[in-house]
Amino acid sequence: xxxxxxxxxxxxxxxxxxxxxxxxxxxxxxxxxxxxxxxxxxxxxxxxxxxxxxxxxxxxxxxxxxxxxxxxxxxxxxxxxxxxxxxxxxxxxxxxxxxxxxxxxxxxxxxxxxxxxxxxxxxxxxxxxxxxxxxxxxxxxxxxxxxxxxxxxxxxxxxxxxxxxxxxxxxxxxxxxxxxxxxxxxxxxxxxxxxxxxxxxxxxxxxxxxxxxxxxxxxxxxxxxxxxxxxxxxxxxxxxxxxxxxxxxxxxxxxxxxxxxxxxxxxxxxxxxxxxxxxxxxxxxxxxxxxxxxxxxxxxxxxxxxxxxxxxxxxxxxxxxxxxxxxxxxxxxxxxxxxxxxxxxxxxxxxxxxxxxxxxxxxxxxxxxxxxxxxxxxxxxxxxxxxxxxxxxxxxxxxxxxxxxxxxxxxxxxxxxxxxxxxxxxxxxxxxxxxxxxxxxxxxxxxxxxxxxxxxxxxxxxxxxxxxxxxxxxxxxxxxxxxxxxxxxxxxxxxxxxxxxxxxxxxxxxxxxxxxxxxxxxxxxxxxxxxxxxxxxxxxxxxxxxxxxxxxxxxxxxxxxxxxxxxxxxxxxxxxxxxxxxxxxxxxxxxxxxxxxxxxxxxxxxxxxxxxxxxxxxxxxxxxxxxxxxxxxxxxxxxxxxxxxxxxxxxxxxxxxxxxxxxxxxxxxxxxxxxxxxxxxxxxxxxxxxxxxxxxxxxxxxxxxxxxxxxxxxxxxxxxxxxxxxxxxxxxxxxxxxxxxxxxxxxxxxxxxxxxxxxxxxxxxxxxxxxxxxxxxxxx
Numbered sequence: 001x002x003x004x005x006x007x008x009x010x011x012x013x014x015x016x017x018x019x020x021x022x023x024x025x026x027x028x029x030x031x032x033x034x035x036x037x038x039x040x041x042x043x044x045x046x047x048x049x050x051x052x053x054x055x056x057x058x059x060x061x062x063x064x065x066x067x068x069x070x071x072x073x074x075x076x077x078x079x080x081x082x083x084x085x086x087x088x089x090x091x092x093x094x095x096x097x098x099x100x101x102x103x104x105x106x107x108x109x110x111x112x113x114x115x116x117x118x119x120x121x122x123x124x125x126x127x128x129x130x131x132x133x134x135x136x137x138x139x140x141x142x143x144x145x146x147x148x149x150x151x152x153x154x155x156x157x158x159x160x161x162x163x164x165x166x167x168x169x170x171x172x173x174x175x176x177x178x179x180x181x182x183x184x185x186x187x188x189x190x191x192x193x194x195x196x197x198x199x200x201x202x203x204x205x206x207x208x209x210x211x212x213x214x215x216x217x218x219x220x221x222x223x224x225x226x227x228x229x230x231x232x233x234x235x236x237x238x239x240x241x242x243x244x245x246x247x248x249x250x251x252x253x254x255x256x257x258x259x260x261x262x263x264x265x266x267x268x269x270x271x272x273x274x275x276x277x278x279x280x281x282x283x284x285x286x287x288x289x290x291x292x293x294x295x296x297x298x299x300x301x302x303x304x305x306x307x308x309x310x311x312x313x314x315x316x317x318x319x320x321x322x323x324x325x326x327x328x329x330x331x332x333x334x335x336x337x338x339x340x341x342x343x344x345x346x347x348x349x350x351x352x353x354x355x356x357x358x359x360x361x362x363x364x365x366x367x368x369x370x371x372x373x374x375x376x377x378x379x380x381x382x383x384x385x386x387x388x389x390x391x392x393x394x395x396x397x398x399x400x401x402x403x404x405x406x407x408x409x410x411x412x413x414x415x416x417x418x419x420x421x422x423x424x425x426x427x428x429x430x431x432x433x434x435x436x437x438x439x440x441x442x443x444x445x446x447x448x449x450x451x452x453x454x455x456x457x458x459x460x461x462x463x464x465x466x467x468x469x470x471x472x473x474x475x476x477x478x479x480x481x482x483x484x485x486x487x488x489x490x491x492x493x494x495x496x497x498x499x500x501x502x503x504x505x506x507x508x509x510x511x512x513x514x515x516x517x518x519x520x521x522x523x524x525x526x527x528x529x530x531x532x533x534x535x536x537x538x539x540x541x542x543x544x545x546x547x548x549x550x551x552x553x554x555x556x557x558x559x560x561x562x563x564x565x566x567x568x569x570x571x572x573x574x575x576x577x578x579x580x581x582x583x584x585x586x587x588x589x590x591x592x593x594x595x596x597x598x599x600x601x602x603x604x605x606x607x608x609x610x611x612x613x614x615x616x617x618x619x620x621x622x623x624x625x626x627x628x629x630x631x632x633x634x635x636x637x638x639x640x641x642x643x644x645x646x647x648x649x650x651x652x653x654x655x656x657x658x659x660x661x662x663x664x665x666x667x668x669x670x671x672x673x674x675x676x677x678x679x680x681x682x683x684x685x686x687x688x689x690x691x692x693x694x695x696x697x698x699x700x701x702x703x704x705x706x707x708x709x710x711x712x713x714x715x716x717x718x719x720x721x722x723x724x725x726x727x728x729x730x731x732x733x734x735x736x737x738x739x740x741x742x743x744x745x746x747x748x749x750x751x752x753x754x755x756x757x758x759x760x761x762x763x764x765x766x767x768x769x770x771x772x773x774x775x776x777x778x779x780x
Contacts, residue, residue, distance in 0.1 A: 188223075
């Protein structure tokens with residue numbers, strides 16, 4: 001439950017008790033003069049930090065807190081099976097603490113740790129409830145020897161074991177059984193010898209004698225009925241509520257329910273004309289249930305309630321055919337288990353052992369009904385570092401004998417009970433008789449209310465109780481001091497007292513007139529408050545600076561800023577601190593202005609900057625003073641004629657050389673200067689202003705004048721330079737020509753090597769020899 005400061009104000013608490021119920025961070029200021037004029041009594045209720053900031057001393061703030069107190073805290077029992085010591089069941093402790101008191105304030109949770117340790121050798125009571133309808137005939141034969149056999153097996157778990165036996169068939173009315181006289185004597189057919197039908201019979205109360213179990217169960221006979229579902233719920237109810245007859249102890253209680261059929265439940269009794277709901281009470285006479293014909297079957301929810309109240313863990317030993325039905329039933333009944341029973345119940349012992357181990361390996365916490373407005377939450381710390389919250393925080397699984405688990409339980413009250421009376425709740429592990437008893441006490445009033453003065457003279461002639469710094473008016477009286485009756489509230493004569501002079505507005509339209517006094521209205525922002533006799537004042541309509549009321553440097557009172565020290569102005573935005581105006585030379589604004597609201601106001605408009613240090617149109621310090629230094633030190637320059645009138649504003653000291661000039665690091669700001677005089681000579685000086693505003697000049701007495709140039713070396717150098725440049729150019733030209741010629745020759749050689757010479761006839765050549773053949777010659 002998170003309560004903001006706004007919620008404390010909005011609670012509109014008229015008393016300290018109402019205030020502390022608004023939330024865990026709300027407090028009530030009981031200082032008598034805490035309220036400003038016009039503020040309502042409810043303004044005494046606010047967030048703790050807000051009350052302190054408004055000037056309420058810590059000792060005057062009522063802020064009662066919740067607490068926890070452990071009344072009974074026995075350690076859990078460490079006991080080994082087979083140990084020599086024999087403890088009574090009530091002497092064994094498995095849960096710690098056992099009893100405590102929680103004082104609860106609204107919205108403030110109280111948390112405590114609960115420890116659970118599954119004790120070794122813890123006593124067990126086991127009641128075997130068996131269906132004796134005809135279909136269970138072969139099962140009965142195996143159960144007859146169950147007593148001693150189960151005793152032998154359970155000795156491995158506990159040295160203190162008791163066993164009992166009961167049986168059931170069905171309601172003894174039509175249509176569940178046949179009501180003919182013959183069938184009532186022997187409901188079975190043929191030559192079967194069956195006992196008369198009955199609803200429930202307690203055959204053997206819980207005993208540690210296994211032989212007695214075998215003896216009595218051996219005398220039992222099968223009975224019969226007409227329909228398939230059985231009346232087992234009637235039997236379970238009687239076993240749960242008839243604790244004295246059954247012989248239950250405050251130990252682990254196991255109920256084994258053995259059947260091979262389904263079950264009747266609430267509403268089914270109408271078939272037999274039975275309409276009265278089951279009353280959940282014990283009706284055993286001579287170990288027989290006598291009201292089966294009168295009361296209907298119990299509902300599942302009714303069974304769950306009675307089994308839980310009596311810490312009974314149920315084991316359903318049913319045949320394979322009805323496994324699905326009873327598993328659904330198991331999900332509805334906490335701390336129950338289902339086992340598959342063989343057709344003749346031969347595996348019943350192992351089934352019981354397995355089911356017991358399953359049930360005992362899990363612890364589930366449950367609490368009794370919580371008072372209105374009270375909530376509870378759980379956080380579990382189980383084995384192997386498994387932690388859970390919410391619903392899973394109620395349980396831990398896989399717990400072995402001797403294991404210890406812890407739970408963190410938080411109880412919170414979200415409202416106070418009307419009468420403020422104490423309440424008691426109980427927390428216990430399901431299936432165990434041990435429990436934690438928690439007494440809840442509610443912090444609904446303040447301590448100062450017990451010190452109140454009834455019919456106090458401080459409350460207008462005894463019309464109220466003066467408590468916690470304010471009046472709590474008697475019935476029919478109102479006003480801060482209970483000065484008015486409710487009949488006078490709307491009187492026009494009263495309204496006149498709530499108007500300012502020459503005003504028609506009642507309470508400046510910022511409040512309402514109650515009993516001739518203005519009660520100022522509240523703002524959405526609880527930090528904004530109306531006050532004053534006529535609600536004419538407030539703390540949020542003052543001048544602002546940088547978006548903050550009073551610039552964040554003051555307090556707004558009645559629309560006027562009251563500034564903190566070193567601040568002034570209508571919005572407290574003017575700082576009287578001169579540190580921001582201090583220049584590096586230690587002077588305020590460099591001596592050129594005044595410090596106003598933490599900012600330099602330069603008297604000479606040509607100076608600017610945060611400390612009047614900049615001048616865009618001014619000469620530098622050196623240039624400004626060089627003419628006066630020149631005329632005073634060397635009697636020359638532009639101000640030579642007016643030197644005595646214009647240049648006597650500084651003290652001058654001559655030094656021999658530049659090394660003797662003052663160096664940086666001295667207290668007074670210092671400027672080093674180098675300037676030329678009218679003869680083009682350099683002269684050196686320093687200019688400084690001490691803390692008294694006196695200017696001091698140190699000047700080197702001998703200027704540095706440059707000597708005239710030597711002409712001959714200059715001319716010789718120029719001529720030599722020209723000659724050298726000419727020679728360099730000729731050498732470069734010659735080098736370039738050599739490179740060009742070499743390239744051309746190499747090109748010619750390459751072409752010559754590539755030339756090819758061929759032999760052929762000249763086409764214009766004609767031979768000089770002519771051959772003539774004699775035509776007459778015949779070759780003879």
